[in-house]
Each structure stands twice: as C-alpha cells, then as structure tokens.
Amino acid sequence: MSETVAVIGFAQAANRPSAGTTSGVETLVPVFQEALQSAGLGRREVDFWCSGSSDYLAGRAFSFVNAVDAIGAFPPISESHVEMDAAWAFYEAYVKILAGEAETALVYGFGKSSAGLLRRVLALQLDPYVTAPLWPDSVSVAALQARLALDAGIVTERAMAEVAARSRADATTNPYAQVSGPADPEYLLAGPYVADPLRRHDCAPVSDGAAALVLAGGERARRHRERPAWITGVAHRIDPQGLGERDLTAVPSASAAAEAAGLPDDLDVAELHAPFTHQELLLRAALGLGDRVRINPSGGALCGNPMFSAGLARIGMAAEQVMTGRARKAAGHATSGPALQQNLICVLEAES
Amino acid sequence: MRRAAVLGTGQTHHRTRRTDVSMAGLCREAIDRALEDAGVDWPDIDAVVLGKAPDLFEGVMMPELFLADALGASGRPLLRVHTAGSVGGATAIVATSLVRAGVHRRVLAVAFEKQSESNAMWALSVQPPFTAPIGAGAGGYFAPHIRSYIRRSHAPGHIGALVAVKDRRNGALNPYAHLRQPDITVESVQASPMLWDPVRYDETCPSSDGACAVVIGDQEAAEASERPVAWIRATAMRTEPTFFAGKDHVNPRAGAEASHALWHAAGITDPFEQVDVAEIYVPFSWFEPMWLENLGFAEAGHGWKLTESGETRIGGRLPVNPSGGVLCSNPIGASGMLRFAEAAMQVMGRAGDHQVAGARTALGHAYGGGSQFFSMWVVSDTAPASA
Amino acid sequence: METVLAAPLEIGFDYTRSLGPVLGRFMTGLRDRRVLGSRTADGRIHVPPLEYDPVTHAPVTELVDVQPTGTVVSWTWTDRPLDGQPLDRPFGWALIRLDGADTALLHAVDAGSRDRMHTGMRVHIRWSSSPHGHIRDIECFAPGETAAAPAESGGDPVTIMTTPIRLAYTHTTSPEEGRYLRELAEGRLLGQRCPVCRKVYVPPRVCPADGVPTEEEVAVSEHGTVTTFCVVNVPFAGQRLEPPYVVAQILLDGADMPIPHLILGLPADEVRMGMRVAAVWRDRAEWTTSPTNIAHFLPTGEPDAPYESYEDHL
Incomplete structure (x- = not known):
C-alpha cells in the first residue's frame, strides 16, 4: 500500500477549434506516448488506466469504448471510466494506488467538443423535467450566475475583462492554447455582449483536445522521476444543481473540497478550471486565494477548454509547475456541471 | 490491504416500465432499502458512487448532476462510473477501493437504468456516418458468438433452454424480479419464437427499469454492524478492445484473466469446490456455460455439462443465479450491481426464498461492451485472513 | 495531409419521462394553470418542487399553491434563440422567484428588448394555449402583474411527460x-x-x-469466409431491413479480423459457418465514400472453408 502518490508525467494535445476524430483514438495515441515518455514508464508498466469522457459530446452511446483501442489493450488491462471530466478519473486512479491495488496509473480525458453545438448539448445536464425541456444553453446559464455576482458587487465587468486579458497574455507562452495574445481590458469591454453580461472574452472557446497524466505510488514515483509532484491532498464535492436553489455566487463545494484537501496558505500557483471569467473570481474567493498566488500561468480554460480533459489538464499543468521546479506548492482545480456545481481540488508539492 | 465489507443491499421492484416513479424515486427506492438493510442513516454516509450505462437511454447528460440532492450526495463527494454493461460491478468496486484506501468509512454505491424513458435498441443502433448499416440489434451482436460456442464445445441444443427454465423459475422465488415464471418448461422455451437464431425469445433478458444500491464499510463499520455483513475478499476488473485480430469472443481473455486475478487474490485454488454460489451476468441463456468456462468453474468446452447435470440449480454443487439473474431482470446499468448485491445477500443469509443453504462464499460477476469489460468480486461470511 | 471526411449525424427521440408523486402533481397543476411548490421541513417553499428534503432526506409530500406572478432575481438576454428554446425571437432568460415561493425558477421572459430586462422586474406567467402537463405549459413569462386565472381541472392526473431531444453532430x-x-x-x-x-x-x-x-x-480481397452468423428474425427500433436476414462475420481473404455484413440471396437456413462468399457491389453510379457501396455478400459456390482455417477468428 502506498501512503503517498505523485504525478510523474503529463501530456496534452493542442487545443483547437476543430481537430481529430469523433472517437478521439488518433488524438490519444501520441498523447499517451508523450505522457509515458515524460514519466519514463513503458505502456505495459501501467497497472491501471482510467478515463473521463461523455457520450453526449460524441452523440452516440458507448463512445468511450473506441478510445480503449488507443491504449493497445491486449493482453488485457485493468481499466475504468467515469462519465465526468477526467479529473475525477484521476481521483479514482489516485484512490486505487492509495488502496494498494495499483502502483502506477495513466489517466486520460478526451472529447470533440466541436462535434455538436456544445452550449446546446450542455443543456442536457440540467434537470430533465423542469429545466432541460426549455434548452437553456450553458452560456446563458453562466450569464445568470455572472449577473448575480455583479448585482451583489462581488465582481465587476472590468475585473472580468482583466481576467481575460491576463489569461490571454499568459497563454502566449503556452503552445497548446487556442486563444492567446495581448489584450487591453478597455478594448475587450467595448465588445458586444454574447449573453448579457458576458462578452466573448468572458467565455471559454469551444475546444477539441485530450490530455493524459501518469501517477505512481511513493517508491515507484521516486524511481521514475527526479522531481515528482507529490499529491498532498485531493478532494471533491458537489452542490445541489437547482439554479434557483443554491446561492450561485458562492461555491460551497469548492470551499469544502479545498478544506478537505488541505489547500495550503503558502500556495505558489493555482490552475483553476474556470470556463467563464466571473467563475475565476468566484473560485478565488471560495478557495481563499490571495493576490500572492499566481493564477493560471497556462492561460486557463479561457484560452482552451477541451471538454472532459480541461479539468485534468489543470492538474497536469499544476504538476508540471512542480516537476519543473517553477513552483514548490501548486493546486489544480476541476469543475463539472452547470455554474460550478461540482468541484475538485488537488494539492501538489515538491516534498512528499 | 484494509478490509471492506458490504453492510447492506437494496433494490427496486424491476419492471418494464416503472411509470410510478421519477429517476430520483427509482434510485431512492433502492437506496432507502440499502440504508435500512445496513442499519445506517444518511449522516453515516461519507460518499456516493453512481453507475449507469449510456446517458442516451435517459436523455440526460450526466444525470448524477441533477440527482445529487435526491441521492444525498450534496456536500459530499460524488463519482459517476460508466463502463458499459459491467458498470454496476465497477461502481461497487470503486466504492470498495474508496474504503480500502482509507479515504472513507462508509460509501453508498448506487446504479440504475430507466430504460422506459426511451428505447435501448434505438439508442444502441444510432448509426454513425461512414459505417455499414448492419442492424442486428443487441441479440444480433452476441448470437453469432453463441453459435461459435456451440460449434466449439459441441454442446447439445437444449442447454440454452435449460438455463432459461432454471433462471426464470429462480426468479419466481425473488420478489423483486421482473420476470417470474414458475411454470416455464424446456418445451415452452423451445416453442418460443427464434429471435436471433440460435437465440430464442425465452432465452433473452427483458428490458427493465430498476436500481440497486449497496453500502460498503470499513472494518470498524463492519464490526459495528448488528447484522451479518459480507466481507469483500477480492475484486478484479479487466478490459480488452471490442475487436482486434485474434479476439476470442467465446472465451475472452480479459474475463479469464480477471477471474484468475480474482481467485488468486481471494486465496481460492479450486473455484468450483470453494465457491458456494455464483451470480453471473447472463443476458442470453447460453452465456451461463460460456462464463462457467471463462471463470474457471469448468474446463473450456465443458461448461454446458454443469448446466445439463443440474449442478447450477439451487441445490446443485454450484447454484448459478438463484435470484433469476439478468434473464429475469435487466435494468442495464444496475444489472451488474444486482449480481454483486445478490452475492452479498447470499453470504449474509438474507436472500429469502432464493437463499442457497449454507452459502459462505459467493461470486458476483458482470461484463459489458463486446464481451470486453469485466468486473467481479468474491464475498464471504467471514473476514479475510490478511488485512 | 489528406483532409478527413465529415458527415452529419442526427439523433432524435421523444423521451417519455415518468414523473412520480411530486413532479406529477406539479405538472398536473401546470396543466390546470396552477403552480405548486413543495414545502420542506424547514418551511421553505421550493418552485420548481424538490422531490426530497435536502436536510432530512425524507420524501416531500406537501405541495402548496404559489402565485403566477413573480420577481426576476437574475437575467440574461438571447439575441439568437436556439432550436427548442421557448421563443423564436430575441428573449430574456431569467431566474424568477414566484410570489409565495422561496426559490427561483428558470424560464424565458418575452420582454421584446434587452432594455426592458432588469433585476427586480415584475413578471407574470403567459400560459400555453394547449396545456397538457409539461413545463412548457408555461409558454414564457411576460413583464407586468396580470396573469390568467386558473382553469378548471383538466381531468386525470398527469403521470408522464414527453420531451423531444434532437441533436445534430458532425461525425469526423x-x-x-x-x-x-x-x-x-x-x-x-x-x-x-x-x-x-x-x-x-x-x-x-x-x-x-x-x-x-x-x-x-x-x-x-472482396472474397471471404463466413466465420459465424445469426439469423435476425426480430423487428426492433432503428432497424433498416425487413426480417428475416442473416448477419455474418466475414473474414476477407488477406485480412486478419472479420467484418460484420449481410448474407443475402439464399434462404437464411442455408447459410453455414465456413461458407465462401463474395461482395455484391451496388451500381457503380451509386458509389460514394461509404461501406454501403457493398450491398451484401453472396455465396460463391466454392467448397466451404475447413473449420481449422477460421477457428482462431471466432
């Protein structure tokens, strides 16, 4: 049994408006190879594989089944799948290693967000009796949340534009980002609303992509990587969905997950999965992240949001900060569901 | 490794259409029974794991999101597992790992399918462009492999009917079963329509609405239980691709390797002698002999002889599916967990009229996709020796 | 690099949702132009109704009437409505707390223009002209206080609602x-x-x-061997051929994995494992970038392949 688990490798596909097959197989093959290479691990040395994806992204049942082909799963492998962002597959794999049921694991997420009209497809995440039959799109749902935060004085449109400008500027050094470049908040604020009070820059782009992350238990991690990113805490929680039931400006599930994960006060970096600018501001408040914490050096989901791998990618990029020595303590965050309903926090440190 | 045990199980009455309940109501019917059976209340539950097959069946993307509150998951961790037909078993295994890892004391695992919201055959036959429209339906996928089994094993043609008669009569002993047919005979099965030759109507599973739930606890929770628990001696999952050159559809290597790993971890050297009862995922009757071989209960090509000699009946040396199995109830996403739960019920002595006398060690088994995803566990009435 | 091929994939089904006791009463109420909220143990009234109390976890049993008028708690504006949304002209989405309720309902507001939308605005329900027990019996909300009175009870309790789900994808x-x-x-x-x-x-x-x-x-080769097969006798949803017909696994000469295809042109009970078959192509004029160019397979009349030649492909 391993008392400690670390991230020892990570790779991702470039986030693009339209790329790859609906099945994701061809996209995953090089991502697996790169992730395993970065971990110094052979394909056959992976004890457990776990993935996250969604049938509704591909428009067909059992869409994840094809993706197993990319592994080369014969002789057979130990494998599982969550119908969630792969950050939760990461959690399942972490638990397997902790339980002593595996020493190493490869976690992956994939999805072709552009195959359907994403914001309309996501309406099917809402209550199927009283809400989904109206087809409220995901951008409008986020806009209702943003309005509440604006009305409550928690955020301003200016602060939201600054989040977008900072993210795009940071993304210029991220070769995987879909959106990047210098942007002046004033210029951004002059743009039209797409869903009042959200403008184009407030919303993540629709991105196709994939990501893979390699985990290993204590001794194994040290053997494969000089500087593993040790997982010192990971937890997730969910809030009730009802958009008119919960306080959309607080994110209690994020706060509870951070507390359970032991999010430290002296964090260097946080990669937050905030597909909308106001959500980054809400999350910073919910997680108690001060100005000292560097937020989303990758540019974050606002610069590339491949559904079902973007959360895992946040953990992977936070881990890279630690593995490369740029950060001593980093946090990766993932969200799922409408208006930040479900949240996961992972704390990664250079010392176990 | 830390010990884990099933503290309680619950399931719904399975029917073609449970039009009396919503999706939340269906899940809660199983959950409330499981909590009561386990003798625990909501504050005792640390996390919820939900399993379900394709979201297209209910037309809800990730239904656990809207169900979070009704499942009692709000403010708690909630995981959603989807590993095709094996998902019910995989869900129970994920919950077991959470306990074995020492992350939680008690985890609620629930699986459901509300097939009557749509039509599974429709959902499974959505035809992507650029593929050949070879519509064969669910039975049409497996029937050719059953033909291969018959050819390979030289099994007599009535074996499928024998399984159907046994399971449907067993189902008549199970108050929750969808199909309960105490008067079914080999002759009546053989007179039923040939749907996917060589598979007859009475040899196929029904389409059901239903749910199942189990509460899994750690050693302290198990020892605190006032009722017998089912100790989880071992779990195993294996996957192989749907199609590849050299795939054995009759005796898939993923299933064989999963069972080897399972028996090894459970310290079982002769499964046929050491296992008292098996709940095996048999959606078409011929899969009973096929899986008996795949699981190591019989040599390859000889599984049908156990069926034919009556050893898989209640009262035989290895009763298989005393609950009636998938042939009597098939709420797809929950079917695997029902196998796992029924195995636990047997060793807890709480299987009612379909109780196998003296059952102390039981197998729960599920598979899915194109015979490629396998999940299984062994449960016993006594705690495993090593912790 | 060659460009990939892409084609539309459309899925559609009219889902039938059974409602259970709480949602059934709520939908029955809508049909009768009444809005019901569920009362939880803490006294709060929830619209839309909760089926289970979030604190006690007990089933909610008490439903009470609330008003068809309410206040906008939050809103946004849609210039280009999407397929299936309540209105086909620009409209507002709003979280609306109905008078008498403690929680807010998401629905559309037919405000005409964005300028008329604001937090705190008063709105009322505009009922559908053909209510039948569905959330869309509320056609939308409209600015102002006037609302139609409840109708006479319209008959049997509503137990099921039908929801069409149509989605369009591009498959690549x-x-x-x-x-x-x-x-x-x-x-x-x-x-x-x-x-x-x-x-x-x-x-x-x-x-x-x-x-x-x-x-x-x-x-x-377009010639191959039937490894195994089944005769499809059963009709099912989504089927494209009239039963009975044979679906076989065919190992093409030169390939290492069988493909599924139809064996037509002979009685179903004459198809055998090991039978030699060849592809029957459609008319050349119909050929596209599709496997449907091969209509089916037909026996060649060659002697059957020996079992040993394909037993490793079963």
Missing part, C-alpha cells in the same frame, strides 16, 4: 479511414498492416492490440 473520420473510404468509392477494399503485430485491418485503424496506427497498405 481519421485520415486513414478517409483514405479507405475514398478507395471504397473506387470499388476497392483497402486494408492496412499493423507495424507491430503484422495483422491486417479493414478498415485501417489504430491497432487495438498495440495502440499504434496501422501503416502499410494492403489490398484485401
């Missing part, structure tokens, strides 16, 4: 599959060999056993 192939399909449009079957295990796949793909793309192109 891999470059390898695209090349296979383009060859198919020329009447040729293209396979590819895995560089690791040397097995030949039709269509080309990532080798599922080795996890690497197949590379070396191999021409594959």
Whole structure:
C-alpha cells in the first residue's frame, strides 16, 4: 500500500477549434506516448488506466469504448471510466494506488467538443423535467450566475475583462492554447455582449483536445522521476444543481473540497478550471486565494477548454509547475456541471 | 490491504416500465432499502458512487448532476462510473477501493437504468456516418458468438433452454424480479419464437427499469454492524478492445484473466469446490456455460455439462443465479450491481426464498461492451485472513 | 495531409419521462394553470418542487399553491434563440422567484428588448394555449402583474411527460479511414498492416492490440469466409431491413479480423459457418465514400472453408 502518490508525467494535445476524430483514438495515441515518455514508464508498466469522457459530446452511446483501442489493450488491462471530466478519473486512479491495488496509473480525458453545438448539448445536464425541456444553453446559464455576482458587487465587468486579458497574455507562452495574445481590458469591454453580461472574452472557446497524466505510488514515483509532484491532498464535492436553489455566487463545494484537501496558505500557483471569467473570481474567493498566488500561468480554460480533459489538464499543468521546479506548492482545480456545481481540488508539492 | 465489507443491499421492484416513479424515486427506492438493510442513516454516509450505462437511454447528460440532492450526495463527494454493461460491478468496486484506501468509512454505491424513458435498441443502433448499416440489434451482436460456442464445445441444443427454465423459475422465488415464471418448461422455451437464431425469445433478458444500491464499510463499520455483513475478499476488473485480430469472443481473455486475478487474490485454488454460489451476468441463456468456462468453474468446452447435470440449480454443487439473474431482470446499468448485491445477500443469509443453504462464499460477476469489460468480486461470511 | 471526411449525424427521440408523486402533481397543476411548490421541513417553499428534503432526506409530500406572478432575481438576454428554446425571437432568460415561493425558477421572459430586462422586474406567467402537463405549459413569462386565472381541472392526473431531444453532430473520420473510404468509392477494399503485430485491418485503424496506427497498405480481397452468423428474425427500433436476414462475420481473404455484413440471396437456413462468399457491389453510379457501396455478400459456390482455417477468428 502506498501512503503517498505523485504525478510523474503529463501530456496534452493542442487545443483547437476543430481537430481529430469523433472517437478521439488518433488524438490519444501520441498523447499517451508523450505522457509515458515524460514519466519514463513503458505502456505495459501501467497497472491501471482510467478515463473521463461523455457520450453526449460524441452523440452516440458507448463512445468511450473506441478510445480503449488507443491504449493497445491486449493482453488485457485493468481499466475504468467515469462519465465526468477526467479529473475525477484521476481521483479514482489516485484512490486505487492509495488502496494498494495499483502502483502506477495513466489517466486520460478526451472529447470533440466541436462535434455538436456544445452550449446546446450542455443543456442536457440540467434537470430533465423542469429545466432541460426549455434548452437553456450553458452560456446563458453562466450569464445568470455572472449577473448575480455583479448585482451583489462581488465582481465587476472590468475585473472580468482583466481576467481575460491576463489569461490571454499568459497563454502566449503556452503552445497548446487556442486563444492567446495581448489584450487591453478597455478594448475587450467595448465588445458586444454574447449573453448579457458576458462578452466573448468572458467565455471559454469551444475546444477539441485530450490530455493524459501518469501517477505512481511513493517508491515507484521516486524511481521514475527526479522531481515528482507529490499529491498532498485531493478532494471533491458537489452542490445541489437547482439554479434557483443554491446561492450561485458562492461555491460551497469548492470551499469544502479545498478544506478537505488541505489547500495550503503558502500556495505558489493555482490552475483553476474556470470556463467563464466571473467563475475565476468566484473560485478565488471560495478557495481563499490571495493576490500572492499566481493564477493560471497556462492561460486557463479561457484560452482552451477541451471538454472532459480541461479539468485534468489543470492538474497536469499544476504538476508540471512542480516537476519543473517553477513552483514548490501548486493546486489544480476541476469543475463539472452547470455554474460550478461540482468541484475538485488537488494539492501538489515538491516534498512528499 | 484494509478490509471492506458490504453492510447492506437494496433494490427496486424491476419492471418494464416503472411509470410510478421519477429517476430520483427509482434510485431512492433502492437506496432507502440499502440504508435500512445496513442499519445506517444518511449522516453515516461519507460518499456516493453512481453507475449507469449510456446517458442516451435517459436523455440526460450526466444525470448524477441533477440527482445529487435526491441521492444525498450534496456536500459530499460524488463519482459517476460508466463502463458499459459491467458498470454496476465497477461502481461497487470503486466504492470498495474508496474504503480500502482509507479515504472513507462508509460509501453508498448506487446504479440504475430507466430504460422506459426511451428505447435501448434505438439508442444502441444510432448509426454513425461512414459505417455499414448492419442492424442486428443487441441479440444480433452476441448470437453469432453463441453459435461459435456451440460449434466449439459441441454442446447439445437444449442447454440454452435449460438455463432459461432454471433462471426464470429462480426468479419466481425473488420478489423483486421482473420476470417470474414458475411454470416455464424446456418445451415452452423451445416453442418460443427464434429471435436471433440460435437465440430464442425465452432465452433473452427483458428490458427493465430498476436500481440497486449497496453500502460498503470499513472494518470498524463492519464490526459495528448488528447484522451479518459480507466481507469483500477480492475484486478484479479487466478490459480488452471490442475487436482486434485474434479476439476470442467465446472465451475472452480479459474475463479469464480477471477471474484468475480474482481467485488468486481471494486465496481460492479450486473455484468450483470453494465457491458456494455464483451470480453471473447472463443476458442470453447460453452465456451461463460460456462464463462457467471463462471463470474457471469448468474446463473450456465443458461448461454446458454443469448446466445439463443440474449442478447450477439451487441445490446443485454450484447454484448459478438463484435470484433469476439478468434473464429475469435487466435494468442495464444496475444489472451488474444486482449480481454483486445478490452475492452479498447470499453470504449474509438474507436472500429469502432464493437463499442457497449454507452459502459462505459467493461470486458476483458482470461484463459489458463486446464481451470486453469485466468486473467481479468474491464475498464471504467471514473476514479475510490478511488485512 | 489528406483532409478527413465529415458527415452529419442526427439523433432524435421523444423521451417519455415518468414523473412520480411530486413532479406529477406539479405538472398536473401546470396543466390546470396552477403552480405548486413543495414545502420542506424547514418551511421553505421550493418552485420548481424538490422531490426530497435536502436536510432530512425524507420524501416531500406537501405541495402548496404559489402565485403566477413573480420577481426576476437574475437575467440574461438571447439575441439568437436556439432550436427548442421557448421563443423564436430575441428573449430574456431569467431566474424568477414566484410570489409565495422561496426559490427561483428558470424560464424565458418575452420582454421584446434587452432594455426592458432588469433585476427586480415584475413578471407574470403567459400560459400555453394547449396545456397538457409539461413545463412548457408555461409558454414564457411576460413583464407586468396580470396573469390568467386558473382553469378548471383538466381531468386525470398527469403521470408522464414527453420531451423531444434532437441533436445534430458532425461525425469526423481519421485520415486513414478517409483514405479507405475514398478507395471504397473506387470499388476497392483497402486494408492496412499493423507495424507491430503484422495483422491486417479493414478498415485501417489504430491497432487495438498495440495502440499504434496501422501503416502499410494492403489490398484485401472482396472474397471471404463466413466465420459465424445469426439469423435476425426480430423487428426492433432503428432497424433498416425487413426480417428475416442473416448477419455474418466475414473474414476477407488477406485480412486478419472479420467484418460484420449481410448474407443475402439464399434462404437464411442455408447459410453455414465456413461458407465462401463474395461482395455484391451496388451500381457503380451509386458509389460514394461509404461501406454501403457493398450491398451484401453472396455465396460463391466454392467448397466451404475447413473449420481449422477460421477457428482462431471466432
């Protein structure tokens, strides 16, 4: 049994408006190879594989089944799948290693967000009796949340534009980002609303992509990587969905997950999965992240949001900060569901 | 490794259409029974794991999101597992790992399918462009492999009917079963329509609405239980691709390797002698002999002889599916967990009229996709020796 | 690099949702132009109703009437409505707390223009002209206080609601599959060999056993052997052929994995394992980048292949 688990490798596909097959197989093959290479691990040395994806992204049942082909799963492998962002597959794999049921694991997420009209497809995440039959799109749902935060004085449109400008500027050094470049908040604020009070820059782009992350238990991690990113805490929680039931400006599930994960006060970096600018501001408040914490050096989901791998990618990029020595303590965050309903926090440190 | 045990199980009455309940109501019917059976209340539950097959069946993307509150998951961790037909078993295994890892004391695992919201055959036959429209339906996928089994094993043609008669009569002993047919005979099965030759109507599973739930606890929770628990001696999952050159559809290597790993971890050297009862995922009757071989209960090509000699009946040396199995109830996403739960019920002595006398060690088994995803566990009435 | 092939994939089904006691009463109320909220143990009234109390976890049993008028708690504006949304002209989405309720309902507001929308605005329900027990019996909300009175009770309790779900996707192939399909449009079957295990796949793909793309192109015969099959006698949803018909696994000469296809042109009970068959192509004029260029397979009349020649492909 391993008392400690670390991230020892990570790779991702470039986030693009339209790329790859609906099945994701061809996209995953090089991502697996790169992730395993970065971990110094052979394909056959992976004890457990776990993935996250969604049938509704591909428009067909059992869409994840094809993706197993990319592994080369014969002789057979130990494998599982969550119908969630792969950050939760990461959690399942972490638990397997902790339980002593595996020493190493490869976690992956994939999805072709552009195959359907994403914001309309996501309406099917809402209550199927009283809400989904109206087809409220995901951008409008986020806009209702943003309005509440604006009305409550928690955020301003200016602060939201600054989040977008900072993210795009940071993304210029991220070769995987879909959106990047210098942007002046004033210029951004002059743009039209797409869903009042959200403008184009407030919303993540629709991105196709994939990501893979390699985990290993204590001794194994040290053997494969000089500087593993040790997982010192990971937890997730969910809030009730009802958009008119919960306080959309607080994110209690994020706060509870951070507390359970032991999010430290002296964090260097946080990669937050905030597909909308106001959500980054809400999350910073919910997680108690001060100005000292560097937020989303990758540019974050606002610069590339491949559904079902973007959360895992946040953990992977936070881990890279630690593995490369740029950060001593980093946090990766993932969200799922409408208006930040479900949240996961992972704390990664250079010392176990 | 830390010990884990099933503290309680619950399931719904399975029917073609449970039009009396919503999706939340269906899940809660199983959950409330499981909590009561386990003798625990909501504050005792640390996390919820939900399993379900394709979201297209209910037309809800990730239904656990809207169900979070009704499942009692709000403010708690909630995981959603989807590993095709094996998902019910995989869900129970994920919950077991959470306990074995020492992350939680008690985890609620629930699986459901509300097939009557749509039509599974429709959902499974959505035809992507650029593929050949070879519509064969669910039975049409497996029937050719059953033909291969018959050819390979030289099994007599009535074996499928024998399984159907046994399971449907067993189902008549199970108050929750969808199909309960105490008067079914080999002759009546053989007179039923040939749907996917060589598979007859009475040899196929029904389409059901239903749910199942189990509460899994750690050693302290198990020892605190006032009722017998089912100790989880071992779990195993294996996957192989749907199609590849050299795939054995009759005796898939993923299933064989999963069972080897399972028996090894459970310290079982002769499964046929050491296992008292098996709940095996048999959606078409011929899969009973096929899986008996795949699981190591019989040599390859000889599984049908156990069926034919009556050893898989209640009262035989290895009763298989005393609950009636998938042939009597098939709420797809929950079917695997029902196998796992029924195995636990047997060793807890709480299987009612379909109780196998003296059952102390039981197998729960599920598979899915194109015979490629396998999940299984062994449960016993006594705690495993090593912790 | 060759461009990939893409084509539309549309899925649609009218889902039938059984409602259970709480949602059933709520939908029955809407049909009768009444809005019901559920009262939880803490006294709060929830619209839309909760089926289970979030604190006690007990089933909610008490439903009470609330007003058809309410206040906008939050809103946004949609200039270009999407398929299926309540209005086909620009409208506002709003979270609306109905008078008498403690929680807010999401619905559309027919405000005409964005300028009329504001937090705190008063709105009322505009009822559908043909209510039948569905959330869309509320056609939308409109600014102001006036609302139609409840109708007479409209008959039996509502237990089921039907919800159509229609989605349009673009399905995209891999470059390898695209090349296979383009060859198919020329009447040729293209396979590819895995560089690791040397097995030949039709269509080309990532080798599922080795996890690497197949590379070396191999021409594959349109003749093959039936490894196994079933006779489909049963009608089912989504079916495209009239039963009975034979679906077989066919191992094409030169390939290492069988493909599923139809065996037509002879009585179903004459199809055998080991039977030699050949592809029957549609008229050349109908050929496209699609496997449907091959209509079905037909026996060649050759002697059956011995069992040993295909037993490892079952």
